[in-house]
Amino acid sequence: MNALAGQSAVLFGFLAAVFGVGTTAAGLVRKRPDLLRRGLAHVWVVLGAAVVAVVVMERALIGNDFSLEYVADNHSRATPLLYTVASLWGALEGSILLWSLILAGYLALMARRFRNRADDPLVGWATVTGLAVAVFFFGLMLGPANPFREVVGKIAADGAGPNPLLQNHPLMAFHPPVLYLGYVGFTIPFAFAIAALATGRLGEGWLIETRRWTLFAWAFLTAGIILGAWWSYEVLGWGGYWAWDPVENASFLPWLTGTAYLHSVMVQERRGMLRVWNLSLLIATFSLTILGTFLTRSGVLDSVHAFTESPIGPAILGFFAVVVAAGVGLIAWRGDRLRSPGAIDSPLSREGAFLANNLLFGAFAFVVLLGTIFPLLAEALNGERITVGRPYFDRMVTPVALTLLFLMAVAPALPWRKASGELLRKRLQWPAWTAAIVLVACVASGLRGVGALLAFGLGAFAAAAAARQLVLSARRNGVRGLLGRANGGMIVHIGVVVVAVAFVASSSYGHRAEFRLTPGESATLAGHSVTYLGTRTVQYPSKKRVIADVKVDGGKVYRPALNLFPNATQAIGTPSVRTTPAGDVYLTLIAAPRTPEAPVVLAVIVQPLVMWLWLGGALMVIGTFMAVVPGRRRRPTEPASAPAGEDRHAPPAPDLPGRAPVRVPEPVRDPVGAARPAEASGA
Amino acid sequence: MSSTVVPEVRAAPPVAGPQRDRHTARWVAVGVGAVVLALIVLLATRPPAADVIAPSPIVGQAAPEIEGPGLDGATVRLSDLRGRWVLVNFFATWCVPCQKEHPELVRFSQRHPADEVQVLAVIYDDQPADVAEFFEKLGGDWPVVDDTGAKVDFGVRGIPESFLVDPDGVVRTRLIGGVTAAGLDGLLRRAEGR
């Protein structure tokens, strides 16, 4: 019953998406607005179908319906409710179902937002693209990734239960949906990018209207990545949070290009430039989400699994090829004709800084992508297997990251168009001194290591520059001065600095040791003492747990454990962490004792400032939401360039609310109704 | 500013204007497309990983010594088995493919006299008591050794993994994944033919 209902819903959604694409395409070709409107309405049917499918799956999971293969593989009667609900996205087929639901939700939001402009071919093209993506994902569920496949033969009375690693922590419940809200969220800006290229209408602010979408998607993606790192830290037991492994890199790559986009789109808003480049960034970001899904789902990077084990790999790769072909094709066909004629006046300007930003993020993304797929490249080239591990990424990424920190400090102080040394000198004076003081303080307190010290110094530089902007803005406008794009952006920058400093501190100044302790025995590491008190074994319905009681620093007792699941004979460890703002003491039980008096092997890892990674990430997300709230009221398409011929002693200071607005030429209104920024040359 | 004043603009003639028509975007796009196409071809043509015989740096070298207590406590050594073909088999009782290949190993060991071909099982991260119980339940009379360092000496990446060692003590083949009696017979025939 569930299988039938679910499969019908998926089929229904698939057909609705196909008809939606057809109807809208027909409306575009025949120039019939009524068809366009009808095509857009199909989005609601797709959403309904996705919701039904998800409800059916949850019903099957919660209701212990083991006639479904997915339920039999990923659920058991003993699984607690939260993890049961979360096992919807615990394995491949379910995660495709979640993706489809979120995609349908975003498409519906798009339909609602643009319902008054459904006649516009631009919206039509975006609809076609969005629904085509939906066709792919629903199609996957009809074929290789069918979540409603029924069990062949005897239906078991109980299932295997979720992967033990997924049952250890409630974070598992939130990380994939949040990540997908980010990942999938880039589909809509991508759809509009394709639409802009297809219709040739690049200069009308459409990309700026979708800027808010991109910001939200970016915020969710940031949150998803941070949650993933937090989960990795709390659950996997190795004491780290980021290993540059393919799954992490797959989520990080679109974040990098998305961040580049968020910056360079500001150049488009202000100067009308980089239009085709911004479109390319959006297409690249979406393509990277598909490539990332391919790399993590197809098993191609696994040394043990065969790529061709399941047809899902070739399907995703094929879709990736289609997406890239469409993007490349459109840009090759149209790109040159649509390029904006403007130019950068001076590299020492906000525009120059954003270009440098894009270059650096591009280099960053290139390094991460190359490192991830290089083992495949090397094997194809000369048959030899090579590992590209964490040290490679750390070494290659460090100079890029340090330069980005420096840029974060300097760029907010740079005005648009052209900066003078005078202006920069004045604005960066006290941030530079703050940085120097922080650096000296770090060295004086005994910290060593040029890379880490540079990171702290440059981080202080960037944070001080951001704080300066915020203070100036708050002084003029009070609390309102903290809202709006520029100020929210500064908060995000501070969040990034916090994350960077915490990352560097915990990687460079951590300590790790293993101790064999008998009950009552203590050990010390890096100024912290751990005392092993004893072990006890607890039997749960779904697992057996051996818990060690360890007293840290003579205070609270922490309980690292080993969990034994009936269907997996290897024990899965649960670490126990003492978190303070200064640092974490991370305990893992390596080997359980055979008898109560026998010694245990305890691994202790002391890392400073780990908590600030999560707080910094939260600050980034908060800053993004503050950036979305409008601050100074200003039409996004209004350029702030100085009018030609006016003489000024110093370039106008950007983004300081409260200043007299710069006089601008009146924008030319075009028939469709969105303003086109007037191009004006600098004198 | 009144709208009749036309500001000075930088020229960018839309189409023809031979010196300006550089089609930068087109060439960059085509270039990127070509690189991505190469990447897709690379990803699509991965060799099937289901191939059982895997490369190893110790193939063709003398087999590292394995030494440790057997299930009955007496010391078992790989070098004691010199003069016979030895199939060194790394396994554990909790590993599902190992459980599946066990009957095949039983069949293989029964087909060949022990003074010509011998299986030597090496425990990989398991308890000898559990292994003894495993053998009691499922049969198999070949020696079992508990040597935790052997997995490093042989460069073992996972289980089950097996190595065929010739009577002179040289490693001939590395097999990853479960084995079958028929497959092992064929392998042995080919190796002896040299």
Place this chain on the structure above:
Amino acid sequence: MSAPGGSPLRRWLGYLLLVPVVGVALLVGAGGDDAGPPTAARRAASIAGQVRCPTCDGLSAAESESSASVAIRQEIRRRVDDGETDQQVLAFLVGRYGRDILLTPEGSGVAALVWALPVAGFVLGAGALILTMRRRRSEPLRSATPEDRRLVEQALGR
């Protein structure tokens, strides 16, 4: 540009003072790693950190608790205690597991590409960026011709 505040030296004095301060701080910060010659335990840990855990995804043998990693750490410690150099221990592991046991690709042949390509890419990208910007800037300014003006007036409905 007239510059209030005095001579260039006076204006930039703040920054000029920064340079030696930062320089000295970094110099002090670079040197002086507290311990003297590394202990056997430290050496073993550092070697294990350069080697990947053969059965895990992306962890080093120093971090993982899998039995393969534990065995590798024991073997490394044994060899370090026996007096082998870091290179010898790593060469032994490569000789048993293959080159991909090393977490970082070593410099020769195809492996060198992974280090060289990003640098080359960055240089190319920076070069392309500078070239494009310079090319666009050197385009001559044009004034509007009477033809253009007529077009504009037409479009504005006059």
